[in-house]
Every structure is written in structure tokens, then in C-alpha cells.
Amino acid sequence: MSAVGKGAGRLWSVRVVGGLAGLLAGVFLASMVWAQQLVADLSSHLIAITTGFTGTEVVLFGTTDGAGDVAIVVTGPRTPVTVRRKERIAGIWINARSVRFEQVPGYYMVATNRPLDQFVGRPVLERHQIGLPNLQLGPREQLAPDQLALFRSALIRNKQRAGLYGITLGQVAFLGERLFRTNIYFPANVPTGLYNVEALLIRDGEVVSAQTTPLVVSKVGFSAEIYDFARNQPMIYGVAAVIGAIAAGWLAGAIFRRV
Amino acid sequence: MQVYLPIAEMSVNALLVLGMGGLVGFLSGMFGVGGGFLMTPLLIFIGVPPAIAVGTQANQLVAASVSGVLAHWRRGNVDVKLGVVMLLGGMVGTVVGVWIFSLLQRIGQIDAAITLSYVFFLGTIGTMMMVEASRALIRRRAPTAKRGKLHRHMWLHGLPLKMRFQRSKLYISALLPAGIGAIGGMLVAIMGIGGGFMLVPAMIYLLNMPTGLVAGTSLFQIIFTTAMATLLQAATNQTVDVMLALLLLIGGVIGAQFGTKAGGRLRGEQARLLLASLVVAVALKLAFDLVVEPNDVFTISTRMS
Numbered sequence: 001m002s003a004v005g006k007g008a009g010r011l012w013s014v015r016v017v018g019g020l021a022g023l024l025a026g027v028f029l030a031s032m033v034w035a036q037q038l039v040a041d042l043s044s045h046l047i048a049i050t051t052g053f054t055g056t057e058v059v060l061f062g063t064t065d066g067a068g069d070v071a072i073v074v075t076g077p078r079t080p081v082t083v084r085r086k087e088r089i090a091g092i093w094i095n096a097r098s099v100r101f102e103q104v105p106g107y108y109m110v111a112t113n114r115p116l117d118q119f120v121g122r123p124v125l126e127r128h129q130i131g132l133p134n135l136q137l138g139p140r141e142q143l144a145p146d147q148l149a150l151f152r153s154a155l156i157r158n159k160q161r162a163g164l165y166g167i168t169l170g171q172v173a174f175l176g177e178r179l180f181r182t183n184i185y186f187p188a189n190v191p192t193g194l195y196n197v198e199a200l201l202i203r204d205g206e207v208v209s210a211q212t213t214p215l216v217v218s219k220v221g222f223s224a225e226i227y228d229f230a231r232n233q234p235m236i237y238g239v240a241a242v243i244g245a246i247a248a249g250w251l252a253g254a255i256f257r258r259v
Numbered sequence: 260m261q262v263y264l265p266i267a268e269m270s271v272n273a274l275l276v277l278g279m280g281g282l283v284g285f286l287s288g289m290f291g292v293g294g295g296f297l298m299t300p301l302l303i304f305i306g307v308p309p310a311i312a313v314g315t316q317a318n319q320l321v322a323a324s325v326s327g328v329l330a331h332w333r334r335g336n337v338d339v340k341l342g343v344v345m346l347l348g349g350m351v352g353t354v355v356g357v358w359i360f361s362l363l364q365r366i367g368q369i370d371a372a373i374t375l376s377y378v379f380f381l382g383t384i385g386t387m388m389m390v391e392a393s394r395a396l397i398r399r400r401a402p403t404a405k406r407g408k409l410h411r412h413m414w415l416h417g418l419p420l421k422m423r424f425q426r427s428k429l430y431i432s433a434l435l436p437a438g439i440g441a442i443g444g445m446l447v448a449i450m451g452i453g454g455g456f457m458l459v460p461a462m463i464y465l466l467n468m469p470t471g472l473v474a475g476t477s478l479f480q481i482i483f484t485t486a487m488a489t490l491l492q493a494a495t496n497q498t499v500d501v502m503l504a505l506l507l508l509i510g511g512v513i514g515a516q517f518g519t520k521a522g523g524r525l526r527g528e529q530a531r532l533l534l535a536s537l538v539v540a541v542a543l544k545l546a547f548d549l550v551v552e553p554n555d556v557f558t559i560s561t562r563m564s
Contacts, residue, residue: 051502054261054270079561084367086556092549093556094371106561154557161555188263188270191561223265223502230266230497238493241318241501242486245508249325252512256326 037065037209040072040199045213047186048220055188058215060111060197061181068203069112069119070172070180071130076107076164076217077193083151083158099151103138106191108159111170111182121205128200128207132156132165163187192217266500267311273506275305280510287323287511288518289525290534292459293481295320295452296381298507299373300541307503309370313360313451314498317488319507320453324481326512331475338426338472341436342479345458348437349444349484356448357491364496367560371549376450378546384456385538392531399528427468427476435466440480447488453481456538 040062047056060072081104087096110116110131126134137155139148159165164187172182184197194216201209219227230237262273279301287294295316302312331337363369418432439461443454458477462468468476493499522530 049263051263052261053263081559081561082367083557083559086553086558088552092371092375093551093553095367095558098367104561151557154555155559157555158557158559188261189268191268219265223263226265226501230493230499234494234497235490238490238499241493241499241504242321242489244501245318245321245489245504246325246482246486248505248508248512249322249327250329252322252508253326253329256512256516 038070038199038201038211039063040197040211040213042197042213042215045215047190047215047217049190049192049218049223050221051223053188053223055190056186058184058186059181060184060199060213061179062199062211063178064180064201064209065178067177068201068208069114070174071116071120071128071200071202072109072111072170072172072182072184073128073130073196073198073200074107074109074184074215075105075129075196075198076191077195078103078105079191080104081155083155085151085154099143099148100140101137101152101155102140103136104155105135106193107164107186107195108132108135109166109170109184111166111172111184113172113174113180116169119205120202124202124205124207128198128210130200131169162189164190186217190217192219262502262506264307264500264503266315266497267307267503269306271305271307271503276503276506277510279305280507281514282510284323284511284514285518285521286514286534286537288515288520289522290518290530292534293320293323293453293455294511295450296377296456296538297541299451300377300545302503308498309373310360310364310496310498311500311503313373313449314489314492314496315500315503315507316451317447317485317492318499318501318504319511320447320451320485321482321489322504322508323511323515324453324478324485326515328475328478328482331478334475336472336475337479338424338468338476339479341424341427341429341466341468342476344422344433345436345440345443345476345480346483348440349447349480350487352441352444352446353448353484353487353491354444355441356445357488357495359445360449360492361495373450374545374549376446378542378549380446380450380457381538381542382546384460385535385542387460388531388535389539392528392535395528396532427466427472429466429468431466436462439465440484443477443480444484444488447481447484448491453478453485455481 040060043059047058064070080100080102082098082100084095084098086093089096116125116131125131129135137152156165160167170182170184172180174180194214197213197215199211200207260273261270263270283294283298283301286297299312299316303309328337360369363372418434420433421430422433423430439458443458446452446454446457455477459473462473462477463470489499
């Protein structure tokens with residue numbers, strides 16, 4: 001943990017000091033720190049949500065310096081989420097109890113080369129938040145443990161249904177001894193923001209090397225412009241929407257006047 | 260062909276949405292109603308969040324009512340003075356409605372509130388229309404029914420602030436059309452519908468307006484309440500997706516043209532009975548969903564707190 005933390009800290013400070021050159025140096029430095037025990041990269045560092053976006057796949061590939069197991073953890077931007085439970089009140093089902101979680105990743109996926117319990121113990125999984133049971137979500141309310149567990153599992157279930165949390169472990173495939181790759185799928189409803197793709201090399205039940213690669217999911221082009229417009233100038237956006245609708249209605253009326 | 264909706268943040272099949280717009284447009288052309296009451300449930304059904312379905316519908320209805328009012332305007336079937344009085348009430352109703360909408364969204368009850376208001380309004384109006392249309396059909400077979408009074412006097416006509424509406428040949432309290440407008444405005448804001456199915460009977464039975472002027476005048480008023488609802492929804496709740504509105508619009512405009520022609524071949528009572536069955540069916544479906552235990556009693560929301 002300390003090596004990972006220091007490495008991440010150094011990477012961060014370097015990045016702040018100098019722009020692109022610093023970033024490159026940082027990545028270089030980070031790989032130096034762990035003596036190239038594990039190097040990984042993505043086929044793309046930007047997922048562009050365009051008007052025709054229907055989901056996409058990113059390939060993660062890398063190499064290790066010898067035997068060992070690899071775990072890939074992809075974590076989306078963390079935002080608050082409210083979980084509500086419906087109850088039957090006067091015969092109809094309406095929202096009653098709610099719990100707010102402050103630190104919920106918008107996306108979460110784990111991939112390994114073999115089942116986790118075969119090569120790593122609980123403490124390591126918890127420390128690195130590997131696997132859904134070990135994901136920290138930051139519930140705000142103080143709740144009875146059984147109640148909290150209920151809401152927590154409901155949150156995960158809903159995210160899984162939306163295709164944003166992995167239902168099963170993804171498969172990391174080794175090509176020979178050292179080369180590995182895995183495909184990470186992002187559905188059409190993937191939230192935008194900065195993603196962390198963490199590649200961990202595990203030997204004898206301990207993390208011996210880790211590398212974090214950023215991945216940006218961003219709306220681009222027309223859909224990005226509309227979204228920004230609606231967010232930043234909601235009033236003008238509303239006026240534009242109304243004017244557009246009036247024009248469209250007028251046009252339609254004129255076109256079909258004779259028909 | 261998939262299209263990504265920037266505000267709803269989801270990808271939908273463009274042809275499906277165009278088709279839905281076309282179908283609802285066809286029905287609205289056939290029966291002369293806005294069709295919002297069908298579109299909002301359909302949008303929710305394909306996974307659009309209810310709040311966005313409502314906000315976007317308001318925007319789409321602006322266009323639909325503009326093109327609708329043009330035809331009525333050319334035939335001189337719009338009572339502008341009465342429309343403006345209704346509109347004043349409508350403005351107040353819309354502001355109140357959007358405020359209620361925000362409040363419900365904050366406490367997490369907006370979905371249930373939208374569904375409940377649908378069940379209530381569609382159920383009531385649909386049943387009333389059904390009864391009325393069946394009676395008319397029966398009367399047609401036995402044409403012995405006596406003619407009713409031309410003008411019934413109710414306590415409503417004793418209200419203050421009397422105004423003269425030359426076009427509609429009415430001398431009534433301004434509070435009456437303004438009140439009807441206010442209810443219409445609230446419906447636009449909370450349910451994402453123009454409220455035509457509510458306004459038209461109210462104008463006929465409560466105001467005793469000449470039937471020929473009712474559709475044009477209510478549409479005229481709906482342009483402004485939907486425009487205002489769009490503005491307020493965009494500004495306070497950010498729930499207007501112009502991309503979705505555009506798709507619905509294109510489908511709706513084309514569908515309405517065919518619907519109008521098909522409607523010409525239907526007899527009045529039959530058309531009303533069909534429409535009433537449709538309205539009641541939608542209400543029953545929504546009521547069913549409210550009463551039956553959902554697959555998962557837990558839901559999550561990331562939009563706002």
C-alpha cells in the first residue's frame with residue numbers, strides 16, 4: 001500500500017508541476033518505481049460519446065516480469081446516489097425509506113486471470129477495493145448493519161441491471177507467460193468523467209506491483225454541446241428549445257397546408 | 260439506428276421513437292387531441308426517466324400546437340380574447356405546477372405523482388367520455404331523446420369580474436376561463452400533456468362555448484402554457500431533451516396528417532368511444548403497475564439529491 005501511495009503521490013506532484021511533458025515523465029517514473037514488474041496500457045484513453053454512441057470496448061494489454069496473477073479494476077467517477085425502497089402504502093407502491101451513498105462509482109468492473117479466492121486473501125481485496133463486496137460506497141446515514149446491507153446490495157443490483165457494474169469477473173487472458181490482455185466493455189449509458197484503470201500484479205497473495213492508467217469518458221460534438229448548453233445556460237437553452245419548436249410547428253403547418 | 264440523447268443520457272433507437280411519434284401523431288390527428296397523455300407513458304415505458312419524458316413532451320407540444328392552431332386560425336376558429344384570459348390563469352398554473360414538480364423530485368415522489376395523476380385524470384375523463392359516447396350511440400338508434408336546454412345556469416355563472424367575449428358570444432366571469440387555464444397549466448407542468456382532453460370538455464360544458472371555437476382556442480392557449488413549461492422545466496429541473504423532442508416532433512407531424520384523413524371517415528360517436536377506450540386502457544395499465552408489487556422494490560437515482 002505504501003509503495004502504491006508514494007508512487008501515486010509522486011505521479012500526482014509531477015503532473016501538477018509540468019503539463020504534458022510532466023505527465024509523460026510521471027508515467028515513466030511510475031514504471032521505474034516498480035522496476036517494470038508490470039506495465040499495462042489501454043487501446044484508447046478517451047471514450048467519445050457522440051450522437052451515434054452505442055457503447056464501446058477498450059482493450060487493456062500489458063506485460064509482467066514473470067509468473068503471477070493479474071487483477072484489473074476499472075472504477076468510474078464517484079458521485080452520490082440515493083437508494084429508495086418502495087413500500088405498499090394505501091394499496092399502491094410508492095417510495096418510502098431512502099439511503100444516500102456519497103461515494104458510488106458510476107462504473108465498476110473487475111477482471112482477473114483466475115477466480116480471486118484462488119490467489120489472494122480478504123485483507124488485500126479490502127485494501128484495494130477489489131470485487132463488489134469490498135467496494136466502499138460511503139453511506140451517509142447511520143443504519144443498522146442488516147438494513148445497510150440491504151440497501152447496499154440493492155444499489156449494486158440496480159447498477160448491475162443497468163450494465164454498469166460487472167455481474168461476473170471479467171477474464172484476463174495470458175498469451176504465453178508474460179503478455180496479458182482483457183476487453184473492457186462500456187455500455188451506451190456509461191457516465192461521463194475520469195475513470196481509473198488499475199492493473200495489479202499479485203504474487204503469493206500480495207500486491208507486488210500496480211499501475212493506474214486514466215481513462216476519460218466524455219461527450220463530444222453535438223451531444224456535448226447540447227449538454228453543456230443545457231447545464232450552463234438553462235434559461236437560454238429553454239428559450240432556444242421553445243423558438244425551435246415554434247419554428248418546427250410553423251414549418252410543418254406550412255408544408256402540410258395543401259396536403 | 261441508435262441515437263444518443265444528451266440530456267436523458269441514454270441511447271435510443273431513432274426509428275422506434277419516430278414510430279412512436281408517428282403513432283401518437285396519427286391518433287391525435289384522428290381524434291383531435293394532443294396525444295401527450297399517450298406519449299409520456301410510452302416514453303417512460305422505453306426507459307426514459309419520467310421527469311425527462313414530461314419536460315421533453317412540453318417542448319414537443321409547443322410545435323404540435325403551433326401547427327395545429329394554424330389550421331384553426333385560417334378558418335377563424337380562435338377566440339383570442341378568451342384564449343388570453345385562459346392564458347393568464349395558465350401562466351399561474353404552470354409556475355405552481357413546475358414548483359410542485361421540483362418539490363416532488365426533491366423528496367423522491369415524482370414518479371408516483373406522475374403515474375397517480377395519470378390514473379386519476381385519464382380514468383375519470385375516459386370513463387365520462389365512454390358513458391357519453393355510448394349514450395350518443397344508443398340515442399342514434401332510438402331518436403326519441405328530447406332536446407336539452409341551450410344554456411344551463413349554474414353557480415359558476417354567478418362569479419364576479421364578468422367579461423364580454425364577442426367572438427364566442429359569451430358574457431361570463433373572467434375567473435372561469437382563467438381557472439380552467441390554471442388547471443391546464445398545472446397539467447402541462449406535472450404530466451407533460453397539453454391538457455386538451457381536460458380543457459375541451461371544460462370549455463364546452465362549463466363555459467358553454469360554441470363547439471367550433473373550442474379546439475382552436477384551447478390549442479392557442481396550450482402553445483403558451485407548453486412554451487412556458489418548457490422554459491421553466493429547462494431552467495429549474497433541466498429535464499428538456501431537444502434531441503428527443505425533435506424525433507418525436509418529426510414522427511408526430513407526419514402521423515397527424517394521416518390521422519386527420521382517417522378521422523374524417525369515422526363517425527363522431529364512434530371516434531369518441533374509441534378514444535375513450537384508449538384513454539381508459541392507458542389508465543388501467545398505469546393503475547395496474549402501481550398496485551402490483553414491482554420486480555425490485557429498490558430504485559436508485561443519481562440526478563439531484
